Amino acid sequence: QVQLVESGGGVVQPGRSLRLSCAASGFTFSNYAMHWVRQAPGKGLEWVTVISYDGTNKYNADSVKGRFTISRDNSKNTLNLQMNSLRAEDTAVYYCAKGRGVGSGSFGDVWGQGTLVTVSS
Amino acid sequence: QSALTQPASVSGSPGQSITISCTGTSSDVDVYTYVSWYQQHPGKAPKLMIYEVTNRPSGVSNRFSGSKSGNTASLTISGLQTEDEADYYCSSYTGSSTWVFGGGTKLTVL
Numbered sequence: 218q219v220q221l222v223e224s225g226g227g228v229v230q231p232g233r234s235l236r237l238s239c240a241a242s243g244f245t246f247s248n249y250a251m252h253w254v255r256q257a258p259g260k261g262l263e264w265v266t267v268i269s270y271d272g273t274n275k276y277n278a279d280s281v282k283g284r285f286t287i288s289r290d291n292s293k294n295t296l297n298l299q300m301n302s303l304r305a306e307d308t309a310v311y312y313c314a315k316g317r318g319v320g321s322g323s324f325g326d327v328w329g330q331g332t333l334v335t336v337s338s
Numbered sequence: 339q340s341a342l343t344q345p346a347s348v349s350g351s352p353g354q355s356i357t358i359s360c361t362g363t364s365s366d367v368d369v370y371t372y373v374s375w376y377q378q379h380p381g382k383a384p385k386l387m388i389y390e391v392t393n394r395p396s397g398v399s400n401r402f403s404g405s406k407s408g409n410t411a412s413l414t415i416s417g418l419q420t421e422d423e424a425d426y427y428c429s430s431y432t433g434s435s436t437w438v439f440g441g442g443t444k445l446t447v448l
């Protein structure tokens with residue numbers, strides 16, 4: 218079935234780096250843009266970043282610009298999020314989410330289960 | 339990228355209808371049809387309920403409907419059921435390939 222599974226979360230010290238992954242299955246991964254969305258404990262959803270279906274275009278929220286980099290490997294059906302210079306305010310559950318289709322500005326018809334990132338000394 | 343404005347909470351009784359508003363600006367909700375609504379139960383991932391203002395994904399009950407007027411989008415749930423109790427979030431495309439969410443609304447079914 219259509220599925221996204223995140224991994225890579227954990228506890229990391231401020232200023233350090235962490236790399237999240239999202240494994241896709243059940244659909245043609247290379248046809249869809251992919252997003253990362255995060256949710257701080259007890260807070261709302263925050264859109265983080267998006268990558269186009271072929272990996273050529275990437276866009277970030279201002280809150281992570283210059284620190285987070287999204288990437289994808291269509292040969293392995295994998296989405297990644299490289300997070301550098303982590304701050305306490307980056308503590309959140311990180312979800313990967315599927316775009317609805319080429320040219321669509323909608324996303325989230327498929328979500329992963331989330332992976333928790335805790336930034337703490 | 340300011341968050342869209344949603345009421346913090348709404349409530350209703352089983353069988354009733356409720357509407358959740360989502361107010362943006364002339365840079366997002368007002369000018370784009372890419373407004374979506376998500377349902378999130380505690381400890382679970384969000385679920386897409388409405389996309390492109392009015393469209394329901396396959397499998398979503400027709401008790402859920404969406405609309406938009408100017409810079410305000412709305413989600414209406416008719417025939418409230420206990421399982422509808424959850425947090426609801428709106429989102430909108432903002433241009434320049436970025437998106438924004440609302441702050442979320444907690445729906446209580448009394």
